[in-house]
Amino acid sequence: xxxxxxxxxxxxxxxTNYSLGLTYNDTELPDGTxxxxxxxxxxxxxxxxxxEELETATSTLQAMCIEAGDWMVRQCPRHTVQGRREGYFxxxxxPESCFLARIGIPEYTHEQIIRTWFDGDxxxxxxxxxDPDMRLPMQTPDYSxxxxxxxDLWYNGAGTTPKLLEYNAxxxxxxxxxxxxxxxxxxxxxxxxxPWRQWNSIHERLTGWEPTPGEPGDPGAWRRNINKLRxxxxxxxxxxxxxxxxxxxxxxxxxxxxxAYLMATAEEAGYPVELIAMSQIGWDxxxxxxxxxxxxxxxxKAEPIDIIFxxxxxxxxxxxxxxxxxxxNMADPEKRGTVWIEPPYKAALLGNKAILPVLWKLxxxxxxxxxxLLPAYFAESSSxxxxxxxxxxxxxxxxxxxxTLVRDGATVVDNPTEYGTDGRFVLQELCELPSFDGLEGTxxxxxxxxxxxxxxxxxxxxxxxxxxxxxxxxxxxFVPHIIK
Amino acid sequence: MTKRITSRSVSLxxxxxxxxAGGVAACDNDDTQDEGFYCADANGVVVxxxxxxxxxxxxxxxxxxxxFFIWHSASYRPGYAVGTKLPPGGSRFAYNDRAARQRFxxxxxxxxxxxxxxxSVVGKGGGGTGKTSGKSGG
Numbered sequence: 001x002x003x004x005x006x007x008x009x010x011x012x013x014x015x016t017n018y019s020l021g022l023t024y025n026d027t028e029l030p031d032g033t034x035x036x037x038x039x040x041x042x043x044x045x046x047x048x049x050x051x052e053e054l055e056t057a058t059s060t061l062q063a064m065c066i067e068a069g070d071w072m073v074r075q076c077p078r079h080t081v082q083g084r085r086e087g088y089f090x091x092x093x094x095p096e097s098c099f100l101a102r103i104g105i106p107e108y109t110h111e112q113i114i115r116t117w118f119d120g121d122x123x124x125x126x127x128x129x130x131d132p133d134m135r136l137p138m139q140t141p142d143y144s145x146x147x148x149x150x151x152d153l154w155y156n157g158a159g160t161t162p163k164l165l166e167y168n169a170x171x172x173x174x175x176x177x178x179x180x181x182x183x184x185x186x187x188x189x190x191x192x193x194x195p196w197r198q199w200n201s202i203h204e205r206l207t208g209w210e211p212t213p214g215e216p217g218d219p220g221a222w223r224r225n226i227n228k229l230r231x232x233x234x235x236x237x238x239x240x241x242x243x244x245x246x247x248x249x250x251x252x253x254x255x256x257x258x259x260a261y262l263m264a265t266a267e268e269a270g271y272p273v274e275l276i277a278m279s280q281i282g283w284d285x286x287x288x289x290x291x292x293x294x295x296x297x298x299x300x301k302a303e304p305i306d307i308i309f310x311x312x313x314x315x316x317x318x319x320x321x322x323x324x325x326x327x328x329n330m331a332d333p334e335k336r337g338t339v340w341i342e343p344p345y346k347a348a349l350l351g352n353k354a355i356l357p358v359l360w361k362l363x364x365x366x367x368x369x370x371x372x373l374l375p376a377y378f379a380e381s382s383s384x385x386x387x388x389x390x391x392x393x394x395x396x397x398x399x400x401x402x403x404t405l406v407r408d409g410a411t412v413v414d415n416p417t418e419y420g421t422d423g424r425f426v427l428q429e430l431c432e433l434p435s436f437d438g439l440e441g442t443x444x445x446x447x448x449x450x451x452x453x454x455x456x457x458x459x460x461x462x463x464x465x466x467x468x469x470x471x472x473x474x475x476x477x478f479v480p481h482i483i484k
Numbered sequence: 485m486t487k488r489i490t491s492r493s494v495s496l497x498x499x500x501x502x503x504x505a506g507g508v509a510a511c512d513n514d515d516t517q518d519e520g521f522y523c524a525d526a527n528g529v530v531v532x533x534x535x536x537x538x539x540x541x542x543x544x545x546x547x548x549x550x551x552f553f554i555w556h557s558a559s560y561r562p563g564y565a566v567g568t569k570l571p572p573g574g575s576r577f578a579y580n581d582r583a584a585r586q587r588f589x590x591x592x593x594x595x596x597x598x599x600x601x602x603x604s605v606v607g608k609g610g611g612g613t614g615k616t617s618g619k620s621g622g
Contacts, residue, residue, distance in 0.1 A: 020496065021504040051489070173621030183494045196489040204491040218488075247620045249608040255620050257504065264500035275503070278607025285562075286597040296519055299589040312607060312620045321562075322606040398622030474619065483489070 001157030002045045003436040003443075003479075008189050013040045020184055021176045021261060024253040029475060037478055038181065042438060043191070044445070044461055044481040050158055051199045051459075051483055057162035057372050058449045058456035061151055064369055065167060068358045069349040073117055075099030078110045081132050103354045103395050104422055109318045109344060112330045116144040116343035120228065130333040142335045143232040144343040145225035145307075146454070147206065147262070148172065149350070152472070153447040154374075156434040161371050163431055164359070165446065166393070169351030170342045171311050173258045174448060174478060178460030179203045180261065182480035196483040200458035202450050206265035221453035222269035225341075229307070233335050236306060241272040242341075243292060243308040248277045259311045266309075278312050281305070283325050290329055290338040307339045314347035315396050353393045353426045354378075379425035389430035394420030400473035405430060413471050433470055440465055445479065446472045519588065520560025522598050523579065525552055528570040530598065536579035537595040552579050554596055556588065564598070 010016065017025060017038055025037045046054075076098045077083035086092055093101040093110055100110050118125030119142045127139045150172035154163040179202035186198045208220025219227070230236045244263040246255045256275075263273045274292070282293035282302060291302040310317075317323055327344075329337040349355070356376035363370045377384040379392065392404040401417035407430060433444035448460040463469065464476045496504075523536035535552040557574035564570065577584035582592045590596050 019501070019504060021500060023504055023506075168622050171621040173619065179491075180494055180496065183491060198490050201488040201491050203494040204488060209488075209492070215488075245607075247607055250619050252619075258621060260500055260503045261496075264497040267497045267499055268495075273499070281606055286595075297589050300586075301589075316620075317606055320606050326606070399619060 001047075001050055001155065003042060003438070003445075004045060005042050005436075005438050007041050007043045007191070009040050010185070010188055013038075013185075016184070016188075017181050020180050021257050022181050023257055027252075027475060035475075035477075038177065039463070039477045039479045042479055044479060045192075045484040046199070046481060047158065048194065048196060048483055050155075051196065053158075054153070054155065054162055054199070054447065054449060054459065055456045057153065058151060058451065060369050061164050061167075061372055062451060062454060062456075064359055064363050064372075065169075065350055065355065068355055068362055069117060069345065071362060072099050072349050072355075072358060073114045076101075076110050076114060079114050081129055084111060085132060100348060103352065104424055105315075105348050106318055106323075108324055109314075109327055109348070112327050113344050113348040115142070115331070117345040117349060119144040119232075119343075127333065130331070136333050139333060139335055140232060143225075143228045144345075145229055145339065145341045146343060146346060147221045147225060147309075147341060147452065148175070149342075149346070149451040150174075150460075151449045151451070153449050154431050154433060155447050162447070162449075163374050164356075164372055165374075165391075165428075165431075166353060167350055167355060168398075168448075170346035171313055171351070171398075172448075172450075173254060173311075174460050174462065175202070175258050175450075176261045177478045178448065178450060178458060179206075182460065182478075185480045186482055192482045192484050194483045198458075198480075198482055202452055202458045203265065205452035205455065205457045206262070207268045220265075220269055222266045222271065224453060226271065226307075229339060233339075239271050240306055241274065242266050243274050243276055243305050245276050245278050245281060245308060245310040245312065247312055248279065255311050259309070262309060278310065281308070281310075281322070283322050285325075288325075288329060290326060305338050307341065309341040313398070314344045315352070318344070353395045353397065354424075356393075356426050356428055357381075374429045374431050376426055376428040379427050384427040387427050387429060390427040391430055392425050392427050394422075395424040395426060396420075396422065400471040403471045405432070405470055407432075413467055415471050415473060433464070433472075438463075438465075442466060442469075444469045444472075446476075519556050519558055520562065521554055521556045521588070521590065521596055522560060522564060522570060523552055523596065524555045524570055524576070528555055528574060528576075530564050530566050530568045530570060532566055533595055533598045538580040539594045553577060554579050554581075554585070554590070 026034050027037050028034055073079050077092045078087055091107055093107040095102040115125055122141050150168045152165045154165055183200050206221050208218050208223055211217035244259050246259040260275055263275055267273045276292055280293055282291040284291050290305045292305050293299055293302045357378050359373050360376045388409050389407045394402045397419035400415050402420040404414040405412040433446055435442050443463045443465055445461050445463050450457045461479050461481055462472055462476045463479050464472055522530050523533045524530050536554055553576040555570055555574045555576045559571050559573055585592050
């Protein structure tokens, strides 16, 4: 792993990137200065062996996260039929009895978190689990599609071991720059003769590819997921429409283009698609349905939503006005409710920072797999008190918000935001990002390792500058890479 | 799944390229307002929605054959129970005024459920849920 500070600068690179979807390149810093999010010139080189190490780490981490998810759902009384019976009219999940309640997840969501987690497993979550009195015609198990996720890793090249910093399981961004912009940069600059060129099969793992001599074809994440969904919901058409929703109050264009890119890959995979605003998702009280409503007053033009991807955190969604109705709709034992991509378990079990202490508890002593983890504990635990150098992270945070780095008891960096106001934090043993000399000063890379359909799929690197850059936040840059 | 390290090509659909070029995005509801609908009497007191169901011929009924109205306002929130006096400032039209129903995108005949179809129930863009601004991704 080597940082090359003076790489080629393509003529017209800003316009090229913009036309490929990086419309949110210019970032305004708090002092009013504008900086370029994409760094043209510097890049990273990796050896094939280093990429294989990162791939192995990613696969191993994903397998550990699935075991951790299984552990978490078992800590909720609602994971059994008996528990759900007892909890039909009364609250049974509280911080003492339920792990999900302890990390602040509303009780009304727990059953659907568990159901979506077990979907696709014919033996674990059957019709009887959803309809214990068997009042409705027997249904086969449902399926909850998931297409992507991103681990953020610490890594400093050969001789070091990748370490998990966090898992962006539900709403990872920087997808356009990782999948598209750096691929075209690599193709245009042609800096390597290595056949692998770049660790980046994100696009084709989403869209699939045709077979070639010596290599079988692959249907890609969209077709694989929608086909499985159609096996569970046989009334869906062969090419069901997929809605893609983003939050329009995010004005930089980043959310919009990330969602539009995912939508484009689903379109390329052959599905009808539509890009909508979160606020155009409507609730039909009388029909108990989720609708796409073009605008208030145009309810007569509303269209039922069978399948929707949303770039919007479940932890916001389930605290909003529509949350309860949408979760009730999701619970339909006849599987007629709207299918949400990514499912709620992605936020509740995998995508929040509580997974870090759970992983450490389960695998910290595992010599083979635990090496990819850093010791982590809930902030209020006695083990946390023993850490002198740590990163303190809110359980429900994003973009480095409210992360504090403490070295030998002294704060090195903090980043106060509104995250963490619920008082829920984890402490992770401090593992400061590697340092490289750049034109602008010392830079610190964090490696975003992408998963498509649960498989390692590529990497995007973001860099922070100086001590502030030890916490990766939305002002950090994107730097491409090659395999040499 | 087959091992593939690098995409052979990354081609983008015209839909995406049009969006990148500043094309049509999802229309948000910032410039419009949600409208809440309730069946209520002439004084704006919420009544059972059956009273505004013109299919059931019950729209004019009750004590002393009082007429009922569909009241609407952007300030109405869901969940007002029968007997609640609606907040001030609403407008009304006769429960069986088909043209008015159509104008608001309601069914032209039949029942209108109190607090019926609403938009902006999730998300920050149009609903004013009070969330701080920020990225939804990370």
